[in-house]
Amino acid sequence: MKKWMLILSFLIGFSLALEAAPFNKAASGQPELIQQGDQKMWCSVCGMNLKMFYKTSHAVVLEDGTKKQYCSIRCLAADWPDIADKVKRILVVDAKTEKLIDARKAHYVVGSKVKGTMSMTSKIAFGSLEDAKAFQKEFGGKIVDFDTAFRMAQESLAKDSAMIAKKKRGKMYPMGEKIYKKMCKPVDVEKFSRINDLKAAIVSEKLCKPLKEKQLQAVALYLWDVVGGHAKAATAHTHQKESAGPDLSRQDKCPVCGMFVYKHPKWAAFIYYEKNGRLEHLAFDGVKDLMKFYFEPEKWGDYGNIKAHIKKIVVRDYYTLKPVWAKEAWYVIGSDVYGPMGNELIPFKSKEDAENFMRDHHGKKILRFDEITKELVYSLDE
Template identity: 40%
Template sequence: MKKNLSLLMFLFALMFTNLNAGEMYQTVEAKDATLVKTNSSKEFCDVCGMPLTKFYKTNHVTEFKNGHKEQYCSLHCQAEIHEDYHDKIKNIQVVDTNSLKLIDATKAFYVVGSSKPGTMSPVSKYAFSTKEAAIKFQKDFGGEIHSFEESLKIAKEGLNKDNKSLEEKRIPIAKKGKKIFESLCNQIELKEFNSIGEAKQYLIDNNVCKNLDSQMLQSVSIYLYDPMLAVDKSKMIKVPEDAKCPVCGMFVSKFPKWVAQIQLKDGHNHYFDGVKDMMKFYFNPSKYEHTHTKDDISQINATDYYTLELIDAKKAYYVIGSNIYGPMGEELIPFKNKDEAQKFMTDHFGKSLVSFDEIKEEMLK
């Protein structure tokens, strides 16, 4: 175990070299940074979980109308939350690149696309309290001068491209995070999170993991936020993007952790956003405008809750009535292994554990 953990720590050191490099332009000493949050994760970005002092020169602070404050490492992360919460925001501040003080973002002058490194995006965005300071920075490092609104728009337009690049970089980190989580963390505490920062705060507040350094904690947080990054997708049920659940009409590809599948002998496939809908269809296909019978079925598949891999639904075990919900609410949660199903039922207050043949139509109500 010690040998494996030492290897993991070495690998993390390699992957995060750029974070620890002293020459990082965005980095400041802790004494020079203003951190406004009061919770346990005050040192980390609320969206991506990255250390705020490492990227301090691009920090943004949002104060909401209810008085709550959050701090982000970049305009990229600020843009992530702005679309959904703009009507709840009271004001936004940004770090002045020169003085390192927080200033009103709406009055700042941003230099976008300079030769200095970007944070969470290849397109850098640095703010200044005066136009003269922005022009001087522009002369030295290039870029274009924009207002906050213009810079925010640029950040929003680049989110999809930036996030795709970030996701690719996070895949090996999430895989290491999965190994650490399984060996050093209390898996009873596993839940779903809205951001990496939220996952990190949960890990800290609930003391879920033991003896993790900051890099290992970040890796576990990335894994918990998006377990799909650590999954071997070749072992998952492959769902066409346009496939709709014949029971509820939802696009199934949006819910890869819950996919179930009925394969017919004629080669047609039905996809479902959970075992519950699949079983509704299985018991009564004519209700959903299909005329085939159970004899027409060649294979039934489900997604194992823990590994997210395709499993034979007829050989799986299902927990009913737990406190974990799927896209359609209360779910029949599938497991390849009976022992894991029983442990899950205990940890998540499941009401019953059944095999495929024990599932009755009345259970689906």
């Protein structure tokens, strides 16, 4: 009797273990990798191995044919400010079939028991609603569309990035530095435009002795973030939704009018641009001066080719003072509210707020970023 009880207990335990088997994000076979070149197997934002995190992988095809792939929707959100106006298609791996599908047609299960990839909240995509419901039944979470999942990724980007940065500082950077100094040749980080390019070179050019994937990632992160200074740039990049750019110092002067911007923080607007592999910024005392600079950068100093290196433009919502991507904002002109330089383009995150402001303050028109012209900007000074 005891023998049969032991066998029964073993079978029940084995059955429960099978039911509770963790979800494996790695590709079960050959993954679909659409990037070109030696760097195709690593995320273009964080450098993580795409085969290991394949079932949360996303990809984009840009208008010029460029293809980029990410380990997660979080890394897509991190890269979005640089590619938003160039994206032709967004793809995601169907976690059931392991095929790339149109992300906008996918069903996402968010907040399941599965650990998130580069995020505190997991977001797993499926091509069919039935597959999403089956996953939800086993692992929990709620089912949403791509737009909802992506908005969640954007909203949590700063917190997720802070969490990741803490982990990297505590473990990956020290490990990477130790391995680099012991097992690698000197590496010129400024030669590379992306961390996956750097990883590919370490392997293909044999810049280090043979490394396991975790060791390779640690070295790449140390070189890219610490030696190359990209950790600071990434922090500025991902925290703009909360902080409207870097803290204004007494040295931040508008390149157009010469005014010290810290004196008028509620009107502050920023242009971020890449210079020598680092993210730099210019601060303006209002959208009007920012647009004057945007249309004619060469007029205001040695900025002749800056437009080719602009990564993002950030303005502040008039009501909340929270940062808004300039190309997503709504602008009211002709109102009875004046900025530090007189008539202004007054930004809002939502069209509804812009309409309410225009009604309350006798505004004349609401514009989107692409509707603002040089002639209109200068007419505000008349």
